[in-house]
Amino acid sequence: MPRQPSRDAETSSRQLPVRLAPHPNELLSSWIGRHAEFYAVRPLAMLRHGLPEASSLHAADRSLNGDQVIRLAGVFSIEPAVVRRMTFSNVAPSSRRLIAARPLQFCSACHPGEHEPRPLLRSQFLGWRITCPLCGDLFRRARGHDRPSPFDRHHGAALVGERLLDDEAERGPRTWTSPAEIARLLLMRRVPRPLPREYEPWRFRVLGAIIPDLDEVVERRSLPTPANPILPLHLRPALLAGVAIVERAGPEMLQMLRGQMMGQNQARFSSAVSEIMTHTCRSMASSQLQLI
Ligand SMILES: [Zn+2]
Secondary structure: OOOOOOHHHHHHHHOOOOOOOOOOOEOHHHHHHHHHHHHOOOHHHHHHHHOOOOOOHHHHHHOOOHHHHHHHHHHOOOOHHHHHHOOOOOOOHHHHHHEOOOOOEEOOOOOOOOOOOOOOEHHHHEOOOOEOOOOOOEOEEOOOOOOOOOOHHHHHHHHHHHHHHHHHHHHOOOOOOOHHHHHHHHOOEOOOOOOOOOOOHHHOEHHHHOOOHHHHHOOHHHOOOOOOOOOOOOOHHHHHHHHHHHHHHOHHHHHHHHHHOOHHHHHHHHHHHHHHHHHHHHHHHHHHHHHO
16 A cells, blocks of 8 residues: 655655755855755745745745754755754844844955855844854945944943843843843933034934944934844944943943933833833842742
């Protein structure tokens, strides 16, 4: 009696005869795209060879479930953990809004121009990074000219902030609150005192109370919006340094920054800070219990 082919048999019948090795830190869609070029098929057809239900490469980069990772790994004869590391599936929900839709940056040491087409690396999409995770060099802008960062003197603190945000995104929060939530609060509007003569409300952010140079250098089009919450590379060190400073100072600093705001913004900031404080007290209480 004929038997239904098992899942394993089905996967092995789809296994590709030639498999290209992924580059370090390569994004899944880039790797699939290189296979598509090799086999002369469209990239989505290549992905669907492994995952017939896949809707797009963009979606596959962002979320694959465990079963999909295993099936795709089977077709490409590679370890499931390697496939998973090529995606953003592991990124904490609080950090997902800081993953860009297009590459933001590149490392000129790890991503030289002689390979055409160049593979896309996962780190090129991460809106909290200023350095390359492979070699530690500063990233350069993916499009347009590089702009010198006016925040060089905060470089050390910015690297600490980058590590805090990276740890949270890739491994879950490990500090008294979510660094991504601190970053969000720091980009809310504040009201400077005394009010400048030519008051432009969009210009003044809570972050400017910690890194005063910021107020002068921001441009309206470079400030993040809910639709595009990622700061351009030359301004990002200020935010990363701000996150590091608040994280080190503790929740009291957020309480103090509340005084920089007015009206509805202050109310929104206050309720976010109260939530953080409640959560912090609860986790401190539970860690104290563990000590007893
Ligand atoms: Zn590099």
